[in-house]
Amino acid sequence: MSAIRLRGARIGYGDVAVVQGVDLTVADGEAVAVLGSNGSGKTTLARGLLGLATVLGGEVEVLGAPVGRSRERGRIGYVPQRHTVSGAVPATVREVVGVGRLARLGPFGRLRPADRAAVQDAVAAVGLADRLGDPVASLSGGQQRRVLVARALAAEPELLVMDEPTAGVDAASQDALAAVLADVSATGTTLLVVTHETAALAGVLTRAVVVDHGRIGYDGPLAGAGAESATDGHHHPEGTGLAPSRGYRLDQPRVTTDGGR
Amino acid sequence: MEVLEYGFMQRALLASLMVGLVAPAVGVFLVQRRLSLLGDGLGHVALTGVAVGVLTSTAPVGTALVAAVLGAVLIELVRARGRTSGDVALAVLFYGGIAGGVVLLSLAPQGQATNLEAYLFGAITTTTTADVAVFGVITVVVLGVVSLLGQRLYAVSDDEEYARAVGLPVLALNIVLAALVAATVVLSMRVVGLLLISALMIVPSAVAQQLARSFRQTVYLACGIGLVTSVVGTTASYYTGTPSGGTIVLLAIALFLLATAAVAVREATARRRHRRRAEVHAAHPHEHGAGCGHPAVPHGDHVDYDHDGHLHAVHRTGTGVHYDEHGEHAAPSAGTGGRA
Numbered sequence: 001m002s003a004i005r006l007r008g009a010r011i012g013y014g015d016v017a018v019v020q021g022v023d024l025t026v027a028d029g030e031a032v033a034v035l036g037s038n039g040s041g042k043t044t045l046a047r048g049l050l051g052l053a054t055v056l057g058g059e060v061e062v063l064g065a066p067v068g069r070s071r072e073r074g075r076i077g078y079v080p081q082r083h084t085v086s087g088a089v090p091a092t093v094r095e096v097v098g099v100g101r102l103a104r105l106g107p108f109g110r111l112r113p114a115d116r117a118a119v120q121d122a123v124a125a126v127g128l129a130d131r132l133g134d135p136v137a138s139l140s141g142g143q144q145r146r147v148l149v150a151r152a153l154a155a156e157p158e159l160l161v162m163d164e165p166t167a168g169v170d171a172a173s174q175d176a177l178a179a180v181l182a183d184v185s186a187t188g189t190t191l192l193v194v195t196h197e198t199a200a201l202a203g204v205l206t207r208a209v210v211v212d213h214g215r216i217g218y219d220g221p222l223a224g225a226g227a228e229s230a231t232d233g234h235h236h237p238e239g240t241g242l243a244p245s246r247g248y249r250l251d252q253p254r255v256t257t258d259g260g261r
Numbered sequence: 262m263e264v265l266e267y268g269f270m271q272r273a274l275l276a277s278l279m280v281g282l283v284a285p286a287v288g289v290f291l292v293q294r295r296l297s298l299l300g301d302g303l304g305h306v307a308l309t310g311v312a313v314g315v316l317t318s319t320a321p322v323g324t325a326l327v328a329a330v331l332g333a334v335l336i337e338l339v340r341a342r343g344r345t346s347g348d349v350a351l352a353v354l355f356y357g358g359i360a361g362g363v364v365l366l367s368l369a370p371q372g373q374a375t376n377l378e379a380y381l382f383g384a385i386t387t388t389t390t391a392d393v394a395v396f397g398v399i400t401v402v403v404l405g406v407v408s409l410l411g412q413r414l415y416a417v418s419d420d421e422e423y424a425r426a427v428g429l430p431v432l433a434l435n436i437v438l439a440a441l442v443a444a445t446v447v448l449s450m451r452v453v454g455l456l457l458i459s460a461l462m463i464v465p466s467a468v469a470q471q472l473a474r475s476f477r478q479t480v481y482l483a484c485g486i487g488l489v490t491s492v493v494g495t496t497a498s499y500y501t502g503t504p505s506g507g508t509i510v511l512l513a514i515a516l517f518l519l520a521t522a523a524v525a526v527r528e529a530t531a532r533r534r535h536r537r538r539a540e541v542h543a544a545h546p547h548e549h550g551a552g553c554g555h556p557a558v559p560h561g562d563h564v565d566y567d568h569d570g571h572l573h574a575v576h577r578t579g580t581g582v583h584y585d586e587h588g589e590h591a592a593p594s595a596g597t598g599g600r601a
Contacts, residue, residue, distance in 0.1 A: 073428025103427035
């Protein structure tokens with residue numbers, strides 16, 4: 001089974017398609033970077049997989065079922081771009097991460113000891129084991145991001161979708177994230193990471209899909225997508241749609257403030 | 262106690278006890294969603310329901326409940342369609358509810374609409390035994406649903422996008438929450454009146470969220486605050502002859518101001534202490550590190566250094582190195598203490 005399968009997919013908001021006619025198959029256990037400049041449609045592509053953007057045409061299947069109708073949604077982990085651990089009411093790390101477990105439990109199921117253990121493991125995996133009972137608001141920005149990663153891990157996902165996990169995060173935290181993702185990937189979880197920069201996660205992600213003007217401009221090994229070749233002297237493969245002069249990575253600010261479209 | 266000798270006061274206190282407990286249990290989720298005014302909107306719609314009850318000579322509590330639940334479902338469907346913002350949808354609900362209620366009540370035969378004021382401002386002492394029974398059922402149902410679905414309601418209120426991405430039934434949960442709000446509105450109608458209905462949902466939560474550390478604590482604390490202010494306010498209104506609704510709400514707001522002031526003082530103290538320490542170490546002769554002479558104490562994702570009995574966490578600022586005190590005082594807010 002393939003974790004993700006798109007055939008002629010058109011994805012957008014309202015009636016407006018941002019992603020057009022995309023074919024993409026991601027096999028179980030693959031670790032894929034989705035690259036592209038601001039407004040290229042890479043985030044829309046990811047949101048389409050999560051049911052957060054509208055599938056306007058074609059086929060979009062996630063974990064073997066059409067998106068939206070999938071009963072497997074509880075096995076998807078999602079780390080949004082913004083850290084939205086900013087609710088008006090205080091919540092502990094344990095409470096926020098516990099949400100990641102809920103979708104697996106059916107409409108009325110409650111967290112059982114095994115679920116609580118999974119929550120603890122997820123928090124420990126991101127290095128916040130001693131903050132489990134602390135209010136999330138008392139954590140630094142980087143730590144709050146890790147809480148959101150833990151929330152996704154708590155679901156023990158078969159597919160983990162992350163939107164710009166390294167944007168605005170310091171180098172040490174990026175390395176920590178790479179280590180966590182390497183562990184997750186080793187368990188067979190499929191990774192789909194929307195990102196501007198692949199340097200920090202180059203050891204984990206193996207395949208790159210470059211979205212350009214709503215279409216796929218390049219699909220192949222990460223090393224060929226320009227991210228690595230920019231520094232080690234390789235040439236861009238022909239037909240990648242990536243003119244080095246408008247490199248989608250190096251010219252981008254590390255912190256993006258657009259809505260993540 | 263003299264106040265308990267009268268049947269009408271016994272019923273009043275029972276009603277205020279139930280309202281005080283239930284309203285914050287629902288209100289916490291509205292505060293979390295930043296939809297604090299939804300209760301007011303549904304209160305206005307409930308007025309239309311009251312008018313229908315008066316016109317058709319049926320129990321206004323029942324018709325108000327139906328109107329408020331219908332309004333609640335409608336507003337969630339409008340929000341989910343995404344064509345109108347929640348803000349505008351709420352506004353239309355406000356005006357439509359009040360206008361509908363006023364127009365319908367004006368059609369009632371002369372003398373029928375005299376108790377409009379009782380619904381607008383509350384008239385807890387007119388609570389009948391039948392009302393108490395209905396309130397009891399609403400209380401049990403609302404608290405039951407909150408305890409059954411509380412975690413999911415929290416999930417949707419906290420991060421609706423994430424909840425949708427992982428397949429939680431977001432629309433259904435939103436409708437359930439809105440229906441809970443509608444039921445609470447009708448429950449509160451007699452005690453605090455339609456114009457003050459949201460106050461008992463929101464103000465106790467606003468107090469609790471400043472003092473609690475977790476969402477669960479906030480819910481329990483808010484319910485406790487609601488219960489105490491409601492019962493104390495009702496009792497006080499008996500002795501002072503003031504309206505129960507206004508008395509309860511003023512009491513809750515006084516608590517809110519007190520809590521806000523207390524938290525502000527605590528944070529200012531913590532900040533001052535932090536600044537004093539920072540000044541002491543501004544002329545620090547070395548950066549902490551391996552072998553600097555200060556014992557290293559691992560702390561989460563960083564290392565603190567034991568420095569004259571308190572812990573230093575180094576972090577860089579625009580101008581140089583700065584030391585946070587860890588282990589001395591808890592982080593006053595999202596800022597100073599947690600970062601390293």
